[in-house]
Amino acid sequence: MSLDRLIEKIAEKQNPTVAGLDPKLDYVPEYIKKKAFEKYGETLKGAAKALLWFNKELIDALCDIVPAVKPQAAYYEMYGYAGVKTLYKTQEYARSKGMFVITDGKRNDIGSTMEAYAAAHLGKVKVGSEELEPFLGDALTVNGYLGSDGIKPVIKVCNEYDKGMFVLAKTSNPSSGELQDMKIGDRAVYEIMGDMCEEWGKDLMGKYGYSGVGIVAGATYPEQIAILRERLPHTFFLIPGYGAQGASAKDISAAFDKNGFGGIVNSSRGIMCAYQKEKCDEKDFAQAARREAIRMRDEIMGFVNKIELN
Amino acid sequence: MSLDRLIEKIAEKQNPTVAGLDPKLDYVPEYIKKKAFEKYGETLKGAAKALLWFNKELIDALCDIVPAVKPQAAYYEMYGYAGVKTLYKTQEYARSKGMFVITDGKRNDIGSTMEAYAAAHLGKVKVGSEELEPFLGDALTVNGYLGSDGIKPVIKVCNEYDKGMFVLAKTSNPSSGELQDMKIGDRAVYEIMGDMCEEWGKDLMGKYGYSGVGIVAGATYPEQIAILRERLPHTFFLIPGYGAQGASAKDISAAFDKNGFGGIVNSSRGIMCAYQKEKCDEKDFAQAARREAIRMRDEIMGFVNKIELN
Numbered sequence A, B: 001m002s003l004d005r006l007i008e009k010i011a012e013k014q015n016p017t018v019a020g021l022d023p024k025l026d027y028v029p030e031y032i033k034k035k036a037f038e039k040y041g042e043t044l045k046g047a048a049k050a051l052l053w054f055n056k057e058l059i060d061a062l063c064d065i066v067p068a069v070k071p072q073a074a075y076y077e078m079y080g081y082a083g084v085k086t087l088y089k090t091q092e093y094a095r096s097k098g099m100f101v102i103t104d105g106k107r108n109d110i111g112s113t114m115e116a117y118a119a120a121h122l123g124k125v126k127v128g129s130e131e132l133e134p135f136l137g138d139a140l141t142v143n144g145y146l147g148s149d150g151i152k153p154v155i156k157v158c159n160e161y162d163k164g165m166f167v168l169a170k171t172s173n174p175s176s177g178e179l180q181d182m183k184i185g186d187r188a189v190y191e192i193m194g195d196m197c198e199e200w201g202k203d204l205m206g207k208y209g210y211s212g213v214g215i216v217a218g219a220t221y222p223e224q225i226a227i228l229r230e231r232l233p234h235t236f237f238l239i240p241g242y243g244a245q246g247a248s249a250k251d252i253s254a255a256f257d258k259n260g261f262g263g264i265v266n267s268s269r270g271i272m273c274a275y276q277k278e279k280c281d282e283k284d285f286a287q288a289a290r291r292e293a294i295r296m297r298d299e300i301m302g303f304v305n306k307i308e309l310n
Helices: A004-013 A030-040 A044-062 A073-077 A080-096 A111-122 A152-161 A174-180 A189-204 A222-231 A249-255 A274-278 A282-301 B004-013 B030-040 B044-062 B073-077 B080-096 B111-122 B152-161 B174-180 B189-204 B222-231 B249-255 B274-278 B282-301
Strands: A017-021 A068-071 A100-107 A125-127 A130-132 A139-142 A164-170 A213-217 A237-239 A263-267 B017-021 B068-071 B100-107 B125-127 B130-132 B139-142 B164-170 B213-217 B237-239 B263-267
Touching (some): A017 A282, A030 A282, A044 A073, A044 A282, A073 B111, A080 A100, A164 A174, A164 A189, A213 A222, A222 A237, A222 A249, A237 A249, A249 A282, A274 A282, B044 B073, B044 B080, B068 B073, B068 B080, B164 B174, B164 B189, B164 B222, B189 B213, B213 B222, B222 B237, B237 B249, B249 B263, B249 B282, B274 B282
Parallel strands (some): A017 A263, B017 B068, B017 B263, B100 B139, B237 B263
Antiparallel strands (some): A125 A130, B125 B130
């Protein structure tokens, strides 16, 4: 019902980071694509099989040091329903390796439609007399523009299946301020969204002081991260924008409390494409990802207190 | 690059409505479920096959009178990747019958991730030397909370493939006002979002006075529809909330201009579940849907001028 399972995995690994799995075909080593296309043709299925192979090797190389993965739904939908099958298979493999799965779908809708998204990504659905799991996320990113009608159905499913969510508050992109920084009275839109999350989270409180309703707060806006941390003492932060988007470990440090909790920092391209940056043999891509994940962990832990559960 | 193809189909059918295809298993007649489960078991695949059968019969019964369908992604994701395959097959079938396909996904993200969503739902992707269509939407609903970084990639794809989009402005749900009605200076958030759409639309202007960047404006808020129509003369409205959510044809009339253009009104449950309301034989479900679609068309056209292209 909260993000406690994530927090425990972060403590166990002493690593508040998550590996984003956003596998564009351009990121996948040639030898993998070649084999997949030989077997399945230059088809959406062929692409999807290449992505799955890529993801599995990354998961194998990361699962003992990184607590979570964050597959971005867009990069799977990009390869049609075959790609969406790879999303499922990736979630299944990550779960089998003990990783926490944050499905980055930024889903949003209302009432029974939002219930359908929540059931799809965090819950179960009834088919005849069976109860089945359509996808295998432990948490889902959601967009709160539609207000509580779009959040309450997710809270219900999180309570039932011990899952969590992250609501977009202050996103990491350059134009995020167009709407999110606008002032309504003395609060910016992103602060209002954060305040709503702190409030919604009361129905999903965990045992480590954080609720199951986290927010997304971009590393590229360190000042806003500090403001949000101050305002939202029970809200966990999912922090994109580190690395490729230009933010540093220091930019992120305000998200964390004295026990080393409070946030999880994402890196996608930085980890997935480490082999391209290193210019090492492409067959070494998974170990290059591991080296980058360790470097990132150590850099971030330089600004975060030892993570202690109590 | 605009919504002109939709507008032409509306004029041809003299019908500014769209049939929402939100097929929960509860809405599907028993005899269809029974056959599908006998063949594929009580599995996600069995459910997905039942939905596809249901959708195809609806499309057959509606395609000569209704210009468009709007499959809601949530109800397909709810049945896993098998359900997502049914989304594709539904789009394919609707397209083959000449219907305009609005994929209701409310997708949102930034930069290269939003490019991936746009390619997935409105464009094509490269796999080796092939260019493939992952899904088959003619327009996509999107959420603009992230600002222009989340919209520009969609505009680019719309330009390239002659597609359109609808951005959430004022949604039909009771809590939509929590954020959307808040005032920033003299404008509400939903007006600001609308103004941004009118501006973004300049890059996708069509020949009938409307751009390819539409908005979603809930029928349940007639006063706001009137305000938005006044502010946004080049913006086409996708209007949910008619029927099941309580809005009437009169509530919607302000969306339309003197030539009968300006909006398309959605009904999902009203049409899909007409057979349950009529209490007719469930095998007559598609004809019941047709009767309701005709009733709805005639009711709405009572408040809309004859639709004239010129």
